Amino acid sequence: MKHRLLLVCLAAFALSIPAAAEDGYDLWLRYRAADAAAYPELAATVRELVGGGGTPTLAAAERELSRGLNGLGGADVPLVAAPTRDGAIVFGTPRSSAAIAALTLDLGRVGPEGYVIRSTAVNGRATTVIAANSDAGVLYGAFHFLRLIQTRAPLRALDIVSRPRTKIRVLNHWDNLDGHVERGYAGQSIWDWHKLPLWLDPRYTDYARACASVGINGSVLTNVNANATSLTPAYLEKAAALAGVMRTYGVRVYLTARFSAPMELGGLKTADPLDPAVRTWWKAKVDEIYRYIPDFGGFLVKANSEGQPGPQDYKRTHADGANMLAEVLAPHGGIVMWRAFVYSNETPTDRAKQAYDEFVPLDGKFADNVLVQVKNGAIDFQPREPFHPLFGAMPKTPLMMEFQITKEYLGFATHLTYLGPLFEEALESDTLVKGKGSTVAKIVDGELHGYKLTGMAGVANIGADRNWSGSQFDQANWYAFGRFAWDPGADSRAIAQDWLRMTFSNDARFVQPVLAMMMGSREAVVDYMTPLGLHHLMDTGHHYGPGPWVGNLSRADWNPTYYHRSDANGIGFERGPKGSGATSQYSPQAAARFSDLKKTPENLLLWFHHVPWDHRMSSGRTLWDELVLHYTHGVEVVSQMRVSWAAQQGRVDAERFAQVAAFLAIQEQEARWWRDACIAYFQSISRRPLPAGVAAPAQPLEYYQSLKFPYAPGHG
Numbered sequence: 001m002k003h004r005l006l007l008v009c010l011a012a013f014a015l016s017i018p019a020a021a022e023d024g025y026d027l028w029l030r031y032r033a034a035d036a037a038a039y040p041e042l043a044a045t046v047r048e049l050v051g052g053g054g055t056p057t058l059a060a061a062e063r064e065l066s067r068g069l070n071g072l073g074g075a076d077v078p079l080v081a082a083p084t085r086d087g088a089i090v091f092g093t094p095r096s097s098a099a100i101a102a103l104t105l106d107l108g109r110v111g112p113e114g115y116v117i118r119s120t121a122v123n124g125r126a127t128t129v130i131a132a133n134s135d136a137g138v139l140y141g142a143f144h145f146l147r148l149i150q151t152r153a154p155l156r157a158l159d160i161v162s163r164p165r166t167k168i169r170v171l172n173h174w175d176n177l178d179g180h181v182e183r184g185y186a187g188q189s190i191w192d193w194h195k196l197p198l199w200l201d202p203r204y205t206d207y208a209r210a211c212a213s214v215g216i217n218g219s220v221l222t223n224v225n226a227n228a229t230s231l232t233p234a235y236l237e238k239a240a241a242l243a244g245v246m247r248t249y250g251v252r253v254y255l256t257a258r259f260s261a262p263m264e265l266g267g268l269k270t271a272d273p274l275d276p277a278v279r280t281w282w283k284a285k286v287d288e289i290y291r292y293i294p295d296f297g298g299f300l301v302k303a304n305s306e307g308q309p310g311p312q313d314y315k316r317t318h319a320d321g322a323n324m325l326a327e328v329l330a331p332h333g334g335i336v337m338w339r340a341f342v343y344s345n346e347t348p349t350d351r352a353k354q355a356y357d358e359f360v361p362l363d364g365k366f367a368d369n370v371l372v373q374v375k376n377g378a379i380d381f382q383p384r385e386p387f388h389p390l391f392g393a394m395p396k397t398p399l400m401m402e403f404q405i406t407k408e409y410l411g412f413a414t415h416l417t418y419l420g421p422l423f424e425e426a427l428e429s430d431t432l433v434k435g436k437g438s439t440v441a442k443i444v445d446g447e448l449h450g451y452k453l454t455g456m457a458g459v460a461n462i463g464a465d466r467n468w469s470g471s472q473f474d475q476a477n478w479y480a481f482g483r484f485a486w487d488p489g490a491d492s493r494a495i496a497q498d499w500l501r502m503t504f505s506n507d508a509r510f511v512q513p514v515l516a517m518m519m520g521s522r523e524a525v526v527d528y529m530t531p532l533g534l535h536h537l538m539d540t541g542h543h544y545g546p547g548p549w550v551g552n553l554s555r556a557d558w559n560p561t562y563y564h565r566s567d568a569n570g571i572g573f574e575r576g577p578k579g580s581g582a583t584s585q586y587s588p589q590a591a592a593r594f595s596d597l598k599k600t601p602e603n604l605l606l607w608f609h610h611v612p613w614d615h616r617m618s619s620g621r622t623l624w625d626e627l628v629l630h631y632t633h634g635v636e637v638v639s640q641m642r643v644s645w646a647a648q649q650g651r652v653d654a655e656r657f658a659q660v661a662a663f664l665a666i667q668e669q670e671a672r673w674w675r676d677a678c679i680a681y682f683q684s685i686s687r688r689p690l691p692a693g694v695a696a697p698a699q700p701l702e703y704y705q706s707l708k709f710p711y712a713p714g715h716g
């Protein structure tokens, strides 16, 4: 009797434990078994894996395929030396696999990192071949093949040819050596510097797997607000240990270089890039780095920006600084990514103009192994910005895109904001510099100006939180970044759909509504934070909540009032010829469009123009009414997102369902806060009534102004 009771208790306990913990750790590499009846071609096309792991990277591909195929198929797929029956998966390069060498696969089309996935015959057996010119290419192809299964795609008659359109596809970690992540909302840094190099957290391998699964091939380990200590031998040894893990997955390690390191570490009196002793110091330092990390990628540098040291401290140019580093990296095959996010110490006429003013005169003056890294917009990763005027303005200098994956200005980790549409909008923007179709994507991938070096960087949203990104849906932004870096012409909806299917479920009743929710989520944030081209209304320092009233900071361009310029007459920053003239930094065709209030797209109106409150919008409403309705609409969309998600209960595991639901509740509350605070403030200036039927802010303006967040995460 006693035993029976015990068994009943044990059974009840076992039933209460989910089959597998669903805390988000597995990311989109969740290889849960597919329903064989609903997806019969999996069993028919995947029966055995032909082993080919001669190198560490091919061994990683083999491990991943085994893990994925075993998990997705629900049974172990045997590993064999050569196809023995129909349904073999053969992977490798022409060097590693005689079967692949014997096939005509046109690998010339895929370059050093691309791959071919093809259904063909090997030894008379129906086989799927995953082939590439390099081991990393094979690994990328293996992940693509697994993705096909994860998304329940057809597996027969495959003929996939894929090659990356950019060469350098890197994450920028703004991680400090003390573990704090600047603008990080997913906990502490994943790099446990204190325990490195001897303790290699298994997370490092899973990080590298996730990066490789979307083609990310570089990781800048340290914050752009750099600490010279990362270049000391003790830290180089730690970085080398990380490089050892990542190398297997085709991910190269990069570091940020503090420009004043020769003084701080070398005891020199100057860091002048033209000083021979400084150049000698950097040469020795770079040679030393390569002794630790033979495949070191190079440096990312933030110089003369927000107080960071740089060549201008010695009356030298950005090109002087970048080229000094480039010269010593070149013999080792390293590169410099020199950031264009600069704004000078003098109070500017318009901060949006500064990067262009400083960099365009330097076009053609950078060494061949330098890329200038440009944020998608000229201010700072706002919910919406027009494309940066540098794109198209430096034909002789490779420009790489910098996106921010971490959501500094888009609600941190709790707001569900899928960034795919933001990336896509920036990349699809037409600079018109060489006529119609001169998109930012074609500049970034080198097509328009013939850049030899190309790249895309994403400021990482990764931390030590169990779910990596601070929320389940923020993982989609890491994923989407990788896919856009591989193909800047990619489609954000298709990417979101893949991610949802891989991460959650292939059930159409789940995919369709949640996809719609993701696709509308970025516009909702724009609406409840900064509609119609407004920007930088975030409160001081932490950039979390609204602070449109802030106007007392020491630098004019740190104040939201500097950006929205609202007064009794109207609102917006006049950047046309009668204002700051920033529109003249675009190509003449684009400038003509942005300079003219009537031709400026309404979603950027207040970015480019100071517009009267009573201006008639295309809807026939006044600007004031339209503004209020956008704020209100943003909140309504979030409320609807909550409803859509609530309907998914039971279609996703309880653990992730509950976290997403709770975060959406936070988002709704905060969207309302943003709306109410901004309407209360702007109404105190516009002095106009709210449109009929629109709810008044819940609290008086003073209430919103009194809120303080001294401990908001991620603050630099």
Ligand code: GCV
Residues within 6 Å of the ligand: 174, 182, 183, 224, 225, 302, 306, 341, 380, 408, 716
């Ligand atoms: C790393 C913004 C952020 C800073 C960041 C800076 C940059 O200003 O608020 O935290 O510094 O951009 O991109 O360098």
